[in-house]
Amino acid sequence: MSSLLIAQAGGPSCALNATLKGVIEEAKKHSKIDKIYGALGGAGGILDKNLVDLGNQSQRFYELLSSTPASVIGTSRRPLFEDDFQSIIKTLKELNVEYFFYNGGNGSMATCNKLFQALKEDIKIIGIPKTIDNDIAVIDHCPGFGSAARYMAVTTSEIAQDIAAMPIHVCIVEAMGRNAGWITAASALANKSGKGPHLIYVPERPFIKEQFLSEVEKMFKEMGGVLVVVSEGITDEKGRPIVPPMIVPGSKDPYVGDVAVYLAQEVFTKLGIKARSEKPGIALRASVTHQSVVDIEEARRLGALAVKSAVEGKTGYMVGIKRVSSCPYLTEDILVPLSQVATIEQKLPDRYINEKGNGITKEFLDYCSPLVGELPEFAGDYLVI
């Protein structure tokens, strides 16, 4: 008999628990797995032996798991040092863990790879991708992204209806994704009826404030309400954040942000046009209300695939999805060596960004649409005047 242990790392998503469900369901099919451990609060849960038995929970717990946002076992951004790796390995062996799963982003895949290098065949180690940012290399897309993209597309389409109904201001929506513009780009799906977003700025292109102001001014004169979506991470030509980070003596991390607030103030003070900003922030990654059906199904499937692969003796891989076609949407599940994805950041390719750097191409919409699912239709588009 042997044990399985899963830990999560990095910012939550609303597909993380679906992956956990897939892991639990598959593990229960294998009689040689007699314990399904979950590390509470990320890798720290292994270090502190703070674990939970995921195989013996109530029916209600399992029923609610996929539609619960964030992480029921908790996650963390705690950095791991050399000593920590030795402690983790010791604990895994003490617990008779034969299968270890680490569910996180590209940084976590590096951690996972390091453990694999240290343990080789002793313990089967599989990484499971998770990030709303969609910035993991090799794979087509990552569990968590589809739902974040759906949130962005649906919410932007709803805001667009509001702006169109009372077109008196410039509205600037800030999207998550500091280095990669995938989530920001997903807002482009909302613009089916020309109601916006009218301008979209991703961090892959330099943001020229003067150009932005002149574009906004021109559009506002033409049509009244203007809807803009910007990534929280846009930078200028020299790669500097648009809003300088606030550094506090004694604090490790600076206070970063709020670029939409700053740009709304710029529109108001420089152009004399009413402006406001919206920043759903964490609501975006925590919204089960906006879960994408495809995303949740894939998250669950990859959790199960990780267990299946480990039981078959595979180790040192990350499970992932390869796209076969967009229309119809067809995919293949794949295993990628951890070394190929560790710490590599996958940004939005050039072909998805328009030439002016203020919008998204149709090619991206074709890519993103099946991950997001159908968007709501609105009566205004059928109004005959």
Add this chain to the structure above:
Amino acid sequence: MSSLLIAQAGGPSCALNATLKGVIEEAKKHSKIDKIYGALGGAGGILDKNLVDLGNQSQRFYELLSSTPASVIGTSRRPLFEDDFQSIIKTLKELNVEYFFYNGGNGSMATCNKLFQALKEDIKIIGIPKTIDNDIAVIDHCPGFGSAARYMAVTTSEIAQDIAAMPIHVCIVEAMGRNAGWITAASALANKSGKGPHLIYVPERPFIKEQFLSEVEKMFKEMGGVLVVVSEGITDEKGRPIVPPMIVPGSKDPYVGDVAVYLAQEVFTKLGIKARSEKPGIALRASVTHQSVVDIEEARRLGALAVKSAVEGKTGYMVGIKRVSSCPYLTEDILVPLSQVATIEQKLPDRYINEKGNGITKEFLDYCSPLVGELPEFAGDYLVI
């Protein structure tokens, strides 16, 4: 034969179109109404004779109406002057309008009352309440509020799951409602499992920054992640906004806001604790995804009631809802003289705010809960460790 005309005013809600649907459906039942006019873009649509025939739209238009946010005919904040009233009356008579409906907040009910005073029995005039802010007097609550409250409660409960899964920072959510704390208070419904919101600040009580910082610091030391909800309109002991409005020469309105950003920066710089802010903003009032079933049903019913009442010869009233009991939720539809609601602002009563001024009482939860409906349950609350 006679005509009906409806216009909307003020900020959109996601129940405005449901009211419109109620008006149209009821109007179609009365054979003496041969035209159902909608004013495009608020009262300005009457002044500019910019109208739409709402009685002759496609089946798809009617099907989608209630689940479309904002307003399909558009609304506005355009102020009306003495001359405008005369023009409106002239146009209503030209169009053979016998029934006029104005759908808006307490300011719009004043406009409606002024038209009633001028027209008396010539044209039947009925106001229909609409505001996410829930600040109209006499009535128990207002169409649009239930859905905004549901957005706030659901979204806060989802954010609370995220904070609990990675409790590393103070998260400050900004809620709409500049003078009245109804929407902010609705976030309290989220706190079923102690995951927050932990502190709630409404504009009805002075906001003492030093007290806020000390409360946040104490809580963060005890539990890590702290979830705070603040109204966009909180003011200090002297009634001054926490963030001074930005005035631009030549601009009529100042730039107001962003109190959550400011408070997050204060937490970070003064306490050295990681902090972030979220501001759903317009997403809150435009979200059909979070429509409350009760709210939409009531919005539609009041639209129909307005038409029924006018056809029966009533004029000079606003339709509204009176509560009979909360559990079970029972209400009565009422007619309130427009003079009793015009421009009066209904704030959150004292009994709904806790003594410390940093939270909401159970009495408010009992009031608000039936308007919002069931909230999602999460697996974490069933996890046995």
